[in-house]
Amino acid sequence: MPEEDPGPVVQRLILGERLRTHREAAGVGLDDANSALGWYRGKLSKVETGTLGVSEKELVVLLSQYGVTGPDAEQVRQLGREARRRAAPERVSDWAKQYIPLERAASEIRMVYSEIPGMLQTRDYGRAQLSRSPVVTAADLEPMSTAREERGNRLYLDGAPRVKAVLGEEALLRRVGTPQQMRSQLVRLREMADLPTVSLRVVQLTCGPHAGLSCPFTLLWIEQARATIAYVETLTGADYVKSTGAYTLAFEQAEADALSEDDTRTLIDDFIGKE
Known part of the structure; x- marks a missing residue:
């Protein structure tokens, strides 16, 4: 059976988890990362839990702050693109x-x-x-x-x-x-x-x-x-x-x-x- 498209909601969750892993590996605190983007306190936590999305420009800033480059950075940017696309409508409430x-x-x-x-x-x-x-x-x-x-x-x-x-x-x-x-x-x-x-x-x-x-x-x-x-x-x-x-x-x-x-x-x- 072909692998199903996980959809932007799931990709947003994966992206958030990946960003949290990179941030912790770099030793960057939540407050410092929020400040770098001019975000309110707590916004990055919502991004990392998949509640909020993140723009390409914001991803570039975060990856730079975490020191992520090369293939790892491109993988995160690809996740970001997939997380931002529109999902097909579902026949539910x-x-x-x-x-x-x-x-x-x-x-x-x-x-x-x-x-x-x-x-x-x-x-x-x-x-x-x-x-x-x-x-x-x-x-x-x-x-x-x-x-x-x-x-x-x-x-x-x-x-x-x-x-x-x-x-x-x-x-x-x-x-x-x-x-x-x-x-x-x-x-x-x-x-x-x-x-x-x-x-x-x-x-x-x-x-x-x-x-x-x-x-x-x-x-x-x-x-x-x-x-x-x-x-x-x-x-x-x-x-x-x-x-x-x-x-x-x-x-x-x-x-x-x-x-x-x-x-x-x-x-x-x-x-x-x-x-």
């Missing part, structure tokens, strides 16, 4: 457009959800769920629901990312769409649970509250950028968090209380039989 290239570039995806997340949805389930959203227009329903199923189809291909999904039992109980659409969604989940790169586990209602189930999130390991990012979506926006310690702990707690993969498959089979 505006605030999620940064998430899709991150998901596509991730080699491992961990998630805790109290509902079936978009990546694991069928088109019909996604359409039924999105139709209840106050911020999704009728014109966007079909392309967005189709895009969700297409994202999940990547899990069936060679080179698929490793996915570890922990779902609350309520995700299986809540009826979305018609009985047939719900059954098809459960069948899709059951198929995914058998994929070699997918670990699917369920936290039963009897386990009580879990932080991750009350605040669903996704953890993305971007190997190219050597970074883990937490994606937390709200009704009208999303946060991208690089300080992921609390989210990692919440995932581990949910995973520890979840059913085993075999017991989860049996539970899903039971739900399919009831539909």
